[in-house]
Amino acid sequence: MTVSAGAPTDEELLGSSGSEAFGIFYDRHARAILEYFARRTHDPEAAADLTAETFAAAILARRRFRPGPLPASAWLYGIANHKLADFQRRGRAENRALRRLGAERPPLGEDDAQLVALMADEVSMQLLAELPEDERQAIQAHVIEGREYAEIAAAAVISEPAARMRVSRGLARMRAHMGGHR
């Protein structure tokens, strides 16, 4: 996560009312939180459940947030830790905070599930490190960091289709190597 100069801090966003500020806060941390759960549960559905519940709980609790010596992200990860502990104790993710918001967790599509699984998989991370540099960077940018193809293309000074191709080839190469590792 990077925050540009002049942008509101996480602490300011949590202290603001309305959905826009929380939307920015979500944008900064959602991917990292999903990855956090993916790596610890190795279950894409559970990771999606816990991510949704963590942010729902953050919405409900944000009025009680008080800036302190630790950054706001630590507060968010504290919620995530509690949710993870509950999940490990109960064997399932709660959705109490989501229900209080009258919200539902969106379904996790097949592609999304595969990508979450990929994020969580240490073998995949090892395979990723072994990919050619251009493919590794493209997958890192798109899958791990969630950047758009257009942005990746601009950064690498290539066309957008070429960026897609690098991601596609890299993923295919990783899938092909999976058999050798498992």
Next chain:
Amino acid sequence: MSDYLAELREELLDGLERYERVPRWRRRLPVRGRGRVGPVAGRIAAAAVAAAVAVVVALQVGHQAPEREQATPPPVSRLEGFHATSVAAADDNLWVTQYDISSLLRIDLKTGKIAARIDVGGSPGGVIAAAGAVWVHDWEHGRLLKVDPRTNRVVKTLHVGTNNSDVAFAAGSVWTIDERGQLVRVDPDGATVTRRLPLGAATTLPTETPTGSTLATAGDTLWVVAGDGDIAEIDARTARILGRAHGPALPVEASRRAIADASGLWISSPFRRQIIHIDAGTRRVTHFRVAGDPGTIAVVDGRIWVATLHDTGTVTRVTVLDTNGRIVATTPLPGQPAVNIVPSPSGGAWVTFGTDSTVSPAALRLPSP
């Protein structure tokens, strides 16, 4: 992954906006021993300000007809000067509970004036007129009160249990939910509890975050809709559970989001721009789409009336549907969300509205389209 996170973002922010529209006292209702919310004087002042705003905007209705609406807003009658939680209309009277000042108001619909102000104590919520009496549920102390409309006095008080629940009448009995999530049957003559029926999953048991239960009746059929979406269809004559279904989780608010008619149960979904119909007997589920976010719902003159919020809550309307889902009319409201819709004894409906979705400082009577 971006698809999932984008959809989750939308869902969470919709939830946040809904949550912020619900006043804090209503977001976390404790199970028992809840104190009064805020200073009474402050509440009264807030209601008075809101009432004044409501009157002003009500006068502007005629100048606001949006596109695709009825060219001329229907003629309306208007009431103000109260802060309603729930309302019931019967015999030229509008009965209004006011949770924050522990009172039940009787408003004469012929004159528009307050005919009686009855101190009932606690936090009166759900109210119905049935079996020759007015029944008020006090969710703060878990009491059911029987009020004699001839004397305007509370003639019987019985403890039924504290649950942020509803009160209803079916098959000659008054019904509510107790603190253990049981359906409570009350004999209206003696005002005594005659039966407590465990419903299993089909109620919301007291928890850290109670979501309340809604009762909806049609003839001898009683529907129990728990806040978490569990639904039970019950034969009120025998108190036998006919079947179960599941609907959306419903937020805690004064607005009624479930209503029944002879065809089945109608639910105003809080997050899908949908009205859900569950068929009586088969419990087959049908979804009807409405524009805007649906709020309180009622059966009026054989049709379904539902309050809808549009453009993230800045435009409020009442949408009327036929029971086949066809939208018959959409009527603009003066700026504030509708909290209650109750059929008027003279046709059409009284619509109360207010800024915080629980306290209505004013009401309009809308004729049937």
